[in-house]
Amino acid sequence: MTRLSSRRPGDATLMSADAATFTLRAAQFQLATSGHRAALSRGPAATLAERVRTFFDAGPKGPALLVGALPFDRDADDALYQPERVLSDWPAAVAEPPALAGPARPEPAADGYAGMVSSCVERLHDDTTDLCKAVLARSLRFEAVRAVDPLALAGCLQRDPSVTTYTVPLPVDAGQAPAWLVGASPELLLSRRGLTITSHPLAGSARRSSDPQEDQRVARSLQASAKDLTEHRYVVEAIVEALAPLCSELDAPDVPSLHATETMWHLGTPIVGTLKSPAPSSAELAALLHPTPAVCGTPRESAMALIQSLEPVDRGFYAGAVGWVDAQGDGDWYVAIRCARVQGKDLRLFAGAGIVADSTPALEVEETAAKFMALLTALGIEERATRDRAVAAR
Numbered sequence: 001m002t003r004l005s006s007r008r009p010g011d012a013t014l015m016s017a018d019a020a021t022f023t024l025r026a027a028q029f030q031l032a033t034s035g036h037r038a039a040l041s042r043g044p045a046a047t048l049a050e051r052v053r054t055f056f057d058a059g060p061k062g063p064a065l066l067v068g069a070l071p072f073d074r075d076a077d078d079a080l081y082q083p084e085r086v087l088s089d090w091p092a093a094v095a096e097p098p099a100l101a102g103p104a105r106p107e108p109a110a111d112g113y114a115g116m117v118s119s120c121v122e123r124l125h126d127d128t129t130d131l132c133k134a135v136l137a138r139s140l141r142f143e144a145v146r147a148v149d150p151l152a153l154a155g156c157l158q159r160d161p162s163v164t165t166y167t168v169p170l171p172v173d174a175g176q177a178p179a180w181l182v183g184a185s186p187e188l189l190l191s192r193r194g195l196t197i198t199s200h201p202l203a204g205s206a207r208r209s210s211d212p213q214e215d216q217r218v219a220r221s222l223q224a225s226a227k228d229l230t231e232h233r234y235v236v237e238a239i240v241e242a243l244a245p246l247c248s249e250l251d252a253p254d255v256p257s258l259h260a261t262e263t264m265w266h267l268g269t270p271i272v273g274t275l276k277s278p279a280p281s282s283a284e285l286a287a288l289l290h291p292t293p294a295v296c297g298t299p300r301e302s303a304m305a306l307i308q309s310l311e312p313v314d315r316g317f318y319a320g321a322v323g324w325v326d327a328q329g330d331g332d333w334y335v336a337i338r339c340a341r342v343q344g345k346d347l348r349l350f351a352g353a354g355i356v357a358d359s360t361p362a363l364e365v366e367e368t369a370a371k372f373m374a375l376l377t378a379l380g381i382e383e384r385a386t387r388d389r390a391v392a393a394r
């Protein structure tokens with residue numbers, strides 16, 4: 001199977017996208033597939049390992065590969081399928097990203113989101129709850145002047161070399177326009193090659209500055225922020241706790257390091273392990289870890305209940321995971337953040353922030369506004385950054 005391509009997307013003999021085009025482009029690894037040969041039977045995270053095993057055990061013809069997405073909610077159905085073919089040439093965008101037809105429609109408005117954060121902080125101070133952290137998200141809805149080409153949007157997101165861009169077809173009802181999740185994730189949930197696994201959780205964030213000195217000051221202050229270190233620690237603890245019983249070796253540094261995208265600083269921890277044999281597949285491991293406290297919270301069940309009671313929009317596949325698994329169990333799964341659900345002219349951008357007991361509502365509004373910038377910039381509204389920050393924060 002040809003998965004690794006040394007070709008840079010955009011400079012190849014180009015093919016155009018079909019409604020089932022899947023792309024995942026990381027610094028070291030690129031995968032693009034076309035067509036939809038067979039669907040993996042749909043189901044919740046708890047049954048994914050078994051469904052993947054059954055699929056490959058049947059010895060299907062075609063690429064020995066499943067690609068797709070896990071939704072945020074472990075109980076909702078995932079969307080994995082076997083593609084028709086693995087592309088050796090990167091699929092082309094057929095158009096530029098279209099102009100937006102009007103202003104953002106926030107879901108909820110900034111003051112509504114600040115209110116959600118206040119309710120969450122109150123809950124975190126309540127002695128009768130076991131909640132330690134919850135990640136609260138909001139969205140911005142836009143209409144474009146014409147149908148959005150997911151590959152064009154991904155192409156713009158690829159200007160940031162630090163992220164993994166993705167276009168993942170999503171299930172739609174009969175008769176509806178095709179839908180995709182399109183994004184630029186900085187966060188590796190789980191990668192497996194043979195017995196070696198890696199994960200690179202992120203949590204704790206600050207908006208980068210265009211002034212180099214100020215940018216360094218922001219980075220140092222993030223590294224020293226007790227609130228952000230706490231947010232981060234919950235994520236690393238959950239991942240190490242889940243993986244340790246499956247590994248003969250597992251290494252995670254005690255202190256997180258800085259991880260930069262074009263627009264954000266994050267705290268990150270590189271985790272590396274060796275699986276015991278027989279090793280679970282990458283899909284099984286992703287389903288085990290997901291959703292980590294980077295997108296849900298601690299403990300998972302209490303955080304999930306709070307998210308579902310406070311957020312006005314169903315996350316769908318935002319804050320889920322996107323990736324691939326092959327018949328050997330190898331694969332890569334990225335946390336589905338910094339993304340938009342795209343369907344026809346409709347775009348819904350998502351951003352969330354981890355809330356702990358000493359979070360401040362206004363700062364979490366600003367953090368989510370900063371996280372929208374990757375997508376807003378890709379949509380061509382960078383030049384008006386000041387105004388758009390206001391738009392994103394509204």
Ligand SMILES: C=C(O[C@H]1C=CC=C(C(=O)O)[C@@H]1O)C(=O)O
Nearest residue numbers: 203204205294337351352353354
């Ligand atoms: C939930 C998101 O980011 C997560 C990943 C990195 C840092 C995060 C934070 O600092 O809150 C979030 O946990 C998002 O971008 O929508």
